[in-house]
Amino acid sequence: MKKHTKTGIIRVIALTLLLCALTAYVLLDTxxxxxxxxxxxxxxxxxxxxxEEESLTYEALDAYSDTEIAVILKKYRQYDTDIYVxxxxxxxxxxxxxxxAEDTYGRNxxxxxxxxxxRVGAIVAVNxxxxxxxxxxxxxxxxELYRAAPDVKLExxxxxxxxxxxxxxxxxxxxxxxxxEGARHAFTFGPGLLSEGEFMVNRTDEVEQSxxxxxxxxxxxxxxxxxxxxxxxxxxxxSEGLSLYELAEFLKDIxxxxxxxxxxxxxSTMYYMGEVVNFPTTDGKRYNERSVSDIVYIGY
Amino acid sequence: MFTSDIDNTKRWLIxxxxxxxxxxxxxxxxxxxxxxxxxxxxxxxxxxxxxxxVLGTLPSLIFAMxxxxxxxxxxxxxxxxxxxxxxxxxxxxxxxxxxxxxSRLMILFVITASVLLxxxxxxxxxxxxxxxxxxxxxx
Numbered sequence: 001m002k003k004h005t006k007t008g009i010i011r012v013i014a015l016t017l018l019l020c021a022l023t024a025y026v027l028l029d030t031x032x033x034x035x036x037x038x039x040x041x042x043x044x045x046x047x048x049x050x051x052e053e054e055s056l057t058y059e060a061l062d063a064y065s066d067t068e069i070a071v072i073l074k075k076y077r078q079y080d081t082d083i084y085v086x087x088x089x090x091x092x093x094x095x096x097x098x099x100x101a102e103d104t105y106g107r108n109x110x111x112x113x114x115x116x117x118x119r120v121g122a123i124v125a126v127n128x129x130x131x132x133x134x135x136x137x138x139x140x141x142x143x144e145l146y147r148a149a150p151d152v153k154l155e156x157x158x159x160x161x162x163x164x165x166x167x168x169x170x171x172x173x174x175x176x177x178x179x180x181e182g183a184r185h186a187f188t189f190g191p192g193l194l195s196e197g198e199f200m201v202n203r204t205d206e207v208e209q210s211x212x213x214x215x216x217x218x219x220x221x222x223x224x225x226x227x228x229x230x231x232x233x234x235x236x237x238x239s240e241g242l243s244l245y246e247l248a249e250f251l252k253d254i255x256x257x258x259x260x261x262x263x264x265x266x267x268s269t270m271y272y273m274g275e276v277v278n279f280p281t282t283d284g285k286r287y288n289e290r291s292v293s294d295i296v297y298i299g300y
Numbered sequence: 301m302f303t304s305d306i307d308n309t310k311r312w313l314i315x316x317x318x319x320x321x322x323x324x325x326x327x328x329x330x331x332x333x334x335x336x337x338x339x340x341x342x343x344x345x346x347x348x349x350x351x352x353x354v355l356g357t358l359p360s361l362i363f364a365m366x367x368x369x370x371x372x373x374x375x376x377x378x379x380x381x382x383x384x385x386x387x388x389x390x391x392x393x394x395x396x397x398x399x400x401x402x403s404r405l406m407i408l409f410v411i412t413a414s415v416l417l418x419x420x421x422x423x424x425x426x427x428x429x430x431x432x433x434x435x436x437x438x439x
Contacts, residue, residue, distance in 0.1 A: 011374060015381040015416075022408055023388055030396060030403045133401040265340075265400075 035107040038146060056253055058085070064123050064273060069095055069298060071124050073272050078250055080240040084270050084278050085254065086124040086229040088298055093163025096227060098128060098141040098185055100294050105139070105146045107132045110291035113269040114276050117297055125271040125297035126217050126229045129189035130263040132293035137188025138175045141294065148175035155192045155200075157219070157260035159185040165221045165258035167192035167200065185296075193218060193248035193259040201244045214241045215268035215281070219296060220251050220259035228256055229296065231270035231277075235284035266290045271297075312364030319356030319383075323349045326387060330394065337398045345394025351387040356380075375427055378420035385413035 058074040061084075065071070068091040076083040090096060099120045101111035109132060117125035131139045137151035143161075150170035158166040161182045168178070170188070178186055192200040215234035221227055228251065234241020242250070244261060251259045266282030267290050280289045326349035334341055363370070389409025396402055 008372065008374070008377065011377055015377065015384075018412070019381065019384055019388060022385075022412060023392060026392055026403055026405045026408065027395075029405055030401060031399075130400070133399070135402055135404055263400075 030108075032108060034109055036104050036109060037107075038105040056250075061277065062272065068092065068300075069123060071272075071298060073124070073277065076250070076254075079242055079246050081232050081234060081242055082239045082278070083230065083232040083242070083250065086126075086270065086272065086298070088124070088227040088229065090163070090225045090227065090298070093159070093161070093184070093225065095298055095300065096159065096163065096185075096296070097299060098294060098296050099125075100141060101132075101292065105141075107135075110293060112289050112291050113267075113295050114271045114289060116295045117271040118274070120295075120297060120299060122271060122295070122297035122299040123273060124229060125295045125299075126219070126231055127263055127267045127269050127290075127292045128294035128296050129187040130267055130292045130294070131188060133263075134188065138170060138173075138178070138186040139188065140175065140179060140183050140186035143179075143184050145175055145179050150175070151188055154188055155190040155260075157185075157187045157190070157192065158183045163221075163224060163227075165260070167195050167258070167260060187219075187260065187262065189263050190261055191244065193244065193261055194220070194252055194256055195258055197252070197257050199245075199248055199252070201248050203243070203245045205244050214264050215239075215266070215278075216242050216244075216247050216264040217262040217268045217270075218247055218251065218259055219262060220256035222255050222257060227298075228254070228259070229270065229298070231268050233279050233281075234264075234268075235281060236279060237284075239279070262296070263292065267292050271295075306367075308367045308370045309364050311370035312360050312368070315370070316357055316360040316364060319352045319360055322387070323351075323353040323357060326352065326391065329391070333394070333398070340398045340400070342394040342397035344390045344397060348387050348390040348394060351383050351390060355383045355386070373423070373427060375420045375423035378416045378423065382413050382416035382420060385409055385416060389413060 056076055056078065058076045061073040061075050063072045070089045072087040074085045074087060076085060099116050101109050101116060113125060113127045131137065134151060136149045137147065137154055138156045139147035152171040154170055156168050156170050158168055158178055160166065161184050175186065191205065194200060216232045218230045232242050233239035247261065248259065266280065266288065268278065269280045269289055270277050276289060279287060282288055282290065330345045330348055333345055389406065393406055
């Protein structure tokens with residue numbers, strides 16, 4: 001075969017370098033280069049309310065209570081999986097808050113859930129929707145709109161100033177309208193699990209192309225001022241993990257009316273009073289708390 | 301069949317083998333990546349091998365069977381890199397999908413592959429016309 005001339009060799013080297021440089025740039029831009037876009041601005045508990053009857057048994061790990069906030073940390077064992085539930089009662093929905101990694105909105109700006117929770121003085125916290133992993137999708141946190149570009153494939157959870165939950169299709173909604181209607185937080189991950197007590201997922205639904213059982217993080221609302229933060233372990237020998245349907249079914253069983261799936265897998269982390277309570281892992285073997293873009297927390 | 305025909309067939313078969321190897325490597329890489337991706341999968345990763353297979357192996361095999369002239373040229377180099385850009389782009393997109401992210405920069409792979417492909421085709425046509433003219437002039 002006719003060999004390359006000198007020009008030909010230079011051409012091949014140039015094209016190889018072009019392809020390598022392109023690949024390196026895309027990967028660095030996606031995973032390494034920091035894109036800082038904005039800095040974060042940012043009750044007497046209804047004890048008369050009779051606790052909802054729960055058919056599932058749990059182990060109460062701890063409890064916190066003051067005049068405004070009450071939290072019971074529960075551990076369930078369902079579907080061969082350890083499920084941690086923070087059962088929260090708030091005097092005001094303003095105590096359901098969000099924090100951004102390094103108090104900055106942007107891409108590749110990450111911090112561990114426990115570090116963020118520690119910094120903001122959270123009583124209990126879970127990882128959020130990891131908005132920084134996506135370029136599209138509504139991001140409203142603590143009443144500030146950070147990203148209005150919709151991800152039309154996804155549903156958004158909107159938590160309003162009055163503490164109510166609404167799960168909306170981003171295809172048919174504008175972020176500005178949500179803000180005008182009183183949105184305090186809007187998350188982009190999903191899917192929605194329960195809306196007004198009705199299932200929003202079926203037995204085959206999954207997050208994009210994920211496997212069936214995974215560590216999960218979810219947020220739910222039982223009634224006014226009564227919320228759930230949930231993290232389930234998965235991928236380990238002791239915890240198989242939950243499918244979306246199992247997650248929704250479990251949440252319904254403990255009385256949740258509205259619920260939404262947040263970023264799961266290796267991101268799933270629950271922090272409670274200075275400690276991580278679950279077993280965050282990516283490979284199922286090693287404890288590895290992943291750095292993420294944001295958290296949802298209860299605190300002042 | 302002339303000796304030059306045999307040479308051409310042999311050269312195209314070597315190219316076929318090279319494209320098939322690249323395709324097999326991509327299939328293996330995608331398979332191994334999927335094994336360690338905790339059940340998250342991406343069609344871009346799984347089917348990345350199809351680019352060298354469909355755009356490389358098949359045409360090379362057809363040209364080998366037809367004993368088409370096989371030369372090293374700028375057009376062919378650009379064509380190979382167009383396939384490489386498409387394949388690498390597909391794998392990178394697979395990596396991003398499995399991680400659960402996306403990048404607006406992925407369009408650069410599409411542009412690069414398309415531009416290289418267009419230029420390679422234009423060059424091939426140009427070279428073919430030039431060759432026909434020079435043959436006509438020789439006659």
